[in-house]
Amino acid sequence: MNIAYFLLPKSNVAYLYDDYTFRQGLEKMRYHGYTAIPVITRNGTYVGTVSEGDFLWQLLSDETKQQKALSMKDMEHLRIRDILRGNHYPPVRITVSMEELVQSAMNQNFIPVVDDLGNFTGIVTRKDIIRYYAGKQQALVQPPLRKIV
Template sequence: MISNEVQSILLHDKGKELIIPSENVANLNCNNNLYHALLVLSQVKYSSIPVLDNESRIRGLISMPMIIKAIMSIDSIHFEEMEKITVKEVMNKNVPIIYTSSELEEILNKLIDHNFLCVIDEQGYFIGIITRKEMLSRVNHLVHEMHNQYDLNDKSLTKIN
């Protein structure tokens, strides 16, 4: 179990929210074609991005390798097919999801295996993402600053005034 103090530090560190809001996250609609997906993915820093439906519910993830695989044959790449194939035909439907009410322990456990987690509310609407990079940045800050906040020689970790 993670203490309330550590949870508070990791979830609300530096006054900056852990969740990157949906309006700041590159995403695609499941009805977009692969040409559009390729353009979006070539402009963002993430290797994969969320795919949403028309109601802003998460439906999958799409990446550049998925697009390339969809237009490749054994002897050539069929770029002309990109405008005919939709994102929903190619996307990975296995999405790492957490809820806005998820506990820190669940978030940390899922971030072990994923670069980011899609955050949804109880109705299934896409709220944003939590990245492994941001969480590790917060953990790094916590372990480096712990000696300033606590007496580490004391087995009970007494807080320093």
């Protein structure tokens, strides 16, 4: 099975640029209602995925250092690339096997897909993989229809 069947292309995916400000990133995540979102460079290279937790940890680490409440205005100088905390969403190539794709889906809500140059091409969602296997299972369970004359 080719995973291109499951691919949600970049043009249909919300993502952040790594040079967006902290505020821009939060606003985009809030607008779309996501808990995690891919981050790419302006050249299209996949950098990682930022989550709500990454934003929260950044706020907490800065607040404890300064001992004062931070406003969103204070966070204008901070960039998304500065808050990425490791890549918990490793990307796969379009040529990945279904077994490897399912393994990745066990640990993450979506799997970023990159081309041979590391450019972000889209995502595969866990929901689509489950839907595919559920449909396959349903086809095996249902007896074939017979024509009654």
